[in-house]
Amino acid sequence: MNFRTLDLNLLRVFDQVMAERNLTRAAQRLAMTQPAVSNALRRLREAIGDELVVRTASGVRPTPRAEALWPHVRAALDELRAALDPSAFDPRQNAATFRLAMADATAATLLPHLISAIEREQALTNLRVLPLTTRDPRALLERNEADFAVGYFPDAVAALSHEGHGAPLHHERLWDDEYVCVMRKDHPLAKRVLTLDEFCAAHHLLVSFSGRAHGFVDQALAALNRTRRVVLTVNQFFTAGRVVTQSDLLTVLPRQFVPATGFEGELVTRPLPLSLQGVHVEVLWHQRHDRHPAYRWMLQQVREAAARRREAALRPARA
Known part of the structure; x- marks a missing residue:
């Protein structure tokens, strides 16, 4: 590929197609026709020597080469936008x-507040x-x-706290929570204070993103020379x-x-018969986005949505 003759506008099209995974939506975002987007992708394919995306029933699927290329293209475009006009972003x-990468329960509690803010501001913002x-x-x-x-x-x-200011990633706490034992309302253990013996003798379900049947609860039990039986692992709350x-799990x-x-x-929820550290929900992001006004705006929306979520969680307790 001869980079000197490459039309850099093709990279803008590629970036939007990768973000949307759909040529029609990408064309709408770019204020182009779908044939024009398809033509731009064809030219970029010829220049790079890779198909880049493959059509599917719901849109397009990127090739491994496209997946590897996209982070560099997006980072370069972000740097260029920020350099040309640091204050150019207007969400409307x-x-x-x-x-946004998050578990289903985090998404279910945070996204309603986040979407409400986006719609209230009439922002042309899409979340994936x-x-x-x-x-x-x-x-x-x-x-x-x-x-x-x-x-x-x-x-x-x-690890990031240990690395300090030299870390490539940043983190910020959004809210705190605590772990509880959860069971069905008519569970045999639901009518009394749960003991450690009863907890260890019961059968358990573990929410595990990796599929491993061993988590922080098992680590805490091991410190007490105790174990439990995890009958089932799932990856969604x-x-x-x-x-x-x-079930009786x-x-x-x-x-x-x-x-x-x-x-x-x-x-029903019951206090755990063992001590666990609290849950600290954080937002993490890469420092490459710090200078880009769009990402700074989005981070502020996440902060404000988390604050509204905290307030909503306190209302039943105040009542």
Whole structure:
């Protein structure tokens, strides 16, 4: 490829197609026709020597070469936009797409407040929520596969705090929570204070993004020379709530996530018979976005949505 003759406008088209994974939506965001977007992709394919995207029933799927190229293209475009006009972003005039990696319960409690703010401001902002498959999203952010990660990431936050100001990623606490034991309302253990012996003898469901049947509860039990049997692991809090309502399994969830299961009325919570550290929900992002006004605006929306979420969580207690 001869970079000197490459039309750099093709990279803008490529970036939007990768963000939308749909040629029609990308054309709308770019104020172009779909044939013009298709033609731009064809020219870029010829220049790079790769198909870049493959058509699917719902849009397009990127090739491995496109996945590897996109973080560099997006970072370069962000740097250029910020350098040309650091204050140019207007959410009502400039369309932007942001990718947020978070678990389903985090999304269920945060997104209503976030969408409300976006609609109230009449912002041309699109959100793409990516599923979390790990408790450590640093690699996801460093590879530019997500713009923000929101959740409980104790190992990642501890490592970033140790690195200090030299860390490539930033983090900020959004809210705190505590873990509770969750079971169906008519569970045999639901009518009394749960003892450690009863907790260990019961069968358990574990929400595990990795699929491993061993988590922080098991680590805390091991410190007490105790164990439990994890019968089932799932990777969604909604699924956990559904299964627990229809079985004798116990699960351990952040207290404020119980409503997000969709089955709060069929569940009860009980204090855990062992000590666990609190849940600290954080937002993580890469420093490459710090100078870009669009990302700064989006981060502020996340902060404000988290503040409204905290207020909403306190209302029942005040009543």
